[in-house]
Amino acid sequence: MAEPMLVVENLRKSFGALAATDGVNLEVREGETHAIIGPNGAGKTTLISQLSGTLRTDEGSIRFAGEDITELPAPERSRKGLARSFQITSIYREFTALDNVALAVQAHAGHSFRFWRPARADAALRDPARAVLEEVGLGARAELVAANLAHGEQRQLEIAMALATRPRLLLLDEPVAGMGTDESLRMVEFLATLKGSKTMLLVEHDMDAVFTLADRISVLVYGRIIATGRPEEIRANPEVRAAYLGEEA
Amino acid sequence: MKPSPRTLVLFAVLALLAAVPTLAAAFNQPFYLDLFRRIMIFAIAAASLNLILGYGGMVSFGHAAYLGIGAYAVGVLAHHGIHNGWLQWAVAIGGSALVALVIGAVSIRTSGIYFIMITLAFTQMLYYMGISIEEYGGDDGIRVAKLSQFEGLIDLANPTAFYYVVLALLAVVLLLVHRLVNSRFGMVIRAAKSNDARTRAIGFSPYPYRLAAFVIAGAICGLAGALLVNQTAYLTPEFMNWTRSGELMFMVILGGIGTTAGPLFGAAALLLLEDLLQGWSLLPKLVHNFWQFYLGIVLVLVVLFAKRGLAGLLRGSKDGADG
Numbered sequence: 001m002a003e004p005m006l007v008v009e010n011l012r013k014s015f016g017a018l019a020a021t022d023g024v025n026l027e028v029r030e031g032e033t034h035a036i037i038g039p040n041g042a043g044k045t046t047l048i049s050q051l052s053g054t055l056r057t058d059e060g061s062i063r064f065a066g067e068d069i070t071e072l073p074a075p076e077r078s079r080k081g082l083a084r085s086f087q088i089t090s091i092y093r094e095f096t097a098l099d100n101v102a103l104a105v106q107a108h109a110g111h112s113f114r115f116w117r118p119a120r121a122d123a124a125l126r127d128p129a130r131a132v133l134e135e136v137g138l139g140a141r142a143e144l145v146a147a148n149l150a151h152g153e154q155r156q157l158e159i160a161m162a163l164a165t166r167p168r169l170l171l172l173d174e175p176v177a178g179m180g181t182d183e184s185l186r187m188v189e190f191l192a193t194l195k196g197s198k199t200m201l202l203v204e205h206d207m208d209a210v211f212t213l214a215d216r217i218s219v220l221v222y223g224r225i226i227a228t229g230r231p232e233e234i235r236a237n238p239e240v241r242a243a244y245l246g247e248e249a
Numbered sequence: 250m251k252p253s254p255r256t257l258v259l260f261a262v263l264a265l266l267a268a269v270p271t272l273a274a275a276f277n278q279p280f281y282l283d284l285f286r287r288i289m290i291f292a293i294a295a296a297s298l299n300l301i302l303g304y305g306g307m308v309s310f311g312h313a314a315y316l317g318i319g320a321y322a323v324g325v326l327a328h329h330g331i332h333n334g335w336l337q338w339a340v341a342i343g344g345s346a347l348v349a350l351v352i353g354a355v356s357i358r359t360s361g362i363y364f365i366m367i368t369l370a371f372t373q374m375l376y377y378m379g380i381s382i383e384e385y386g387g388d389d390g391i392r393v394a395k396l397s398q399f400e401g402l403i404d405l406a407n408p409t410a411f412y413y414v415v416l417a418l419l420a421v422v423l424l425l426v427h428r429l430v431n432s433r434f435g436m437v438i439r440a441a442k443s444n445d446a447r448t449r450a451i452g453f454s455p456y457p458y459r460l461a462a463f464v465i466a467g468a469i470c471g472l473a474g475a476l477l478v479n480q481t482a483y484l485t486p487e488f489m490n491w492t493r494s495g496e497l498m499f500m501v502i503l504g505g506i507g508t509t510a511g512p513l514f515g516a517a518a519l520l521l522l523e524d525l526l527q528g529w530s531l532l533p534k535l536v537h538n539f540w541q542f543y544l545g546i547v548l549v550l551v552v553l554f555a556k557r558g559l560a561g562l563l564r565g566s567k568d569g570a571d572g
Contacts, residue, residue, distance in 0.1 A: 054446065054450070073449075073454070074449045074450060075452050075453055075454040076452075076454075078449070078450060078451055079452045083450070083451075084450055086446070086447075086450075090446055090447040090450070091444070091447065092440055092443045092444055092447065093443070093444075094443060095439075095440075095443065099436075102436075103436060103437075103440050103448075103451065104451040104452075106433055106436065106437075107448075107452035107453045108452055112433040112434055112436070112437045112453070112458065113458075113461065114432055114433040114434055115428070115429055115432050115434045116428050116429075116432055117432060117433075118428075118431045118432065119431060119432055119433045119435070119436045120431065122433070125433075161447075161451055162451075164451075165451055165452060
């Protein structure tokens with residue numbers, strides 16, 4: 001069998017005496033939707049920041065598509081096909097939705113030392129951007145300034161930006177965080193349409209979303225993965241129930 | 250596409266500027282030729298600052314450094330008997346670009362208050378260097394006896410000819426900045442200003458783009474410095490004083506940060522207001538003596554009530570192409 005898309009070995013990150021990531025081992029296979037769950041303070045966001053390159057790693061290694069990316073900065077990881085969404089929506093608020101996505105397309109269309117032709121009239125950027133907006137259901141909102149979109153639409157826009165970079169792996173940091181029931185349902189439905197065609201690693205609090213979407217689940221507690229398995233295995237795992245699911249039961 | 254009100258006003262102002270020499274001659278007021286030429290030179294400098302401050306979010310508090318380098322390039326060469334304008338201006342632009350490359354390479358690694366402080370510190374260094382070089386007049390400065398020479402083409406000693414050279418260069422610079430900020434390159438520096446983390450996450454490394462913008466801004470401001478020393482016919486380190494950097498910043502903010510027309514509006518408003526408060530005989534003496542105080546009030550009001558300055562009072566183009 002080919003090497004998995006993402007292989008994380010013995011990953012560590014400490015903030016002073018606190019080991020936020022304490023020897024994480026993790027594999028994400030091509031085509032799967034893998035969810036990381038864990039109680040508050042388990043180190044989920046630290047882990048995703050290490051994977052996306054916004055936080056430097058103290059120890060251990062990250063291999064992505066057969067290549068060691070442990071030391072690569074975030075922009076280079078993105079260019080290799082690793083895209084992320086943030087827990088707190090991160091978009092260009094004063095640009096239009098279409099501008100937002102066109103920038104993501106541009107970032108992957110060679111260097112941008114092009115000084116003269118207007119980028120907003122560039123079909124090579126605008127056409128693919130429009131297509132991705134259609135795909136996520138924001139086609140009709142393309143010309144709106146991003147700040148004026150509804151909260152759920154802004155999250156969709158962020159995922160559209162990630163998709164526009166044609167990623168091989170999508171890192172989603174709590175994609176339904178702060179959403180109402182309807183919005184969150186729609187987002188889960190949308191992510192379900194990506195299942196299979198995109199490899200996804202998602203960190204999520206919402207258990208309904210996790211058990212609907214995930215092919216496999218890893219449970220992170222105090223910076224360590226205590227179990228990995230199929231949703232039904234995780235549900236049945238006594239250690240997991242004690243550490244985490246028990247809280248909600 | 251129909252031009253926006255802001256674009257129309259910009260063209261109207263440029264047309265008015267083109268008419269100034271004729272009007273000044275008709276009313277026998279050559280002083281205004283001098284004043285408006287000065288306004289346009291500062292508009293060029295402010296436009297270059299607007300590129301990095303307004304669009305790139307780089308609050309350079311040392312932009313007068315490049316005015317100084319441009320001026321010293323011309324003044325020092327003239328002092329040593331080299332009057333060829335092409336050479337002088339090329340050295341002014343190239344030298345400013347080079348200094349901007351060095352200052353930018355260091356300061357763009359920082360942000361926020363550190364960026365402001367580092368750019369200010371570099372400029373103060375150059376300012377004190379200017380003061381200490383006795384050969385070029387130290388803090389007194391020296392007269393530039395002969396202006397830049399463009400033989401057979403144009404004579405800058407002719408005030409009207411010089412005026413139109415500045416007007417043409419201003420138009421070129423405004424167009425250049427406008428194209429730049431709407432190009433792929435411009436979109437990257439604006440994106441990095443808007444959301445740095447997002448920009449990195451989608452795959453841009455902002456540093457080289459920011460540095461390139463910083464160098465381009467330095468080069469353009471160097472040209473303004475070359476024009477300024479020809480305007481004053483006097484070389485002085487005061488061109489690099491930190492208050493001068495502050496004035497440029499005021500022009501950008503007053504005119505409308507991140508707009509094509511803003512720097513011209515801001516330079517015109519600030520210098521005209523200055524002239525009015527200082528010189529207008531109908532105003533009481535109390536105003537003349539404390540003109541800076543009243544100027545300060547105007548600036549505070551603009552910052553409080555007109556967030557995008559004078560240009561912000563006029564509607565810009567709908568797709569935001571104007572920024």
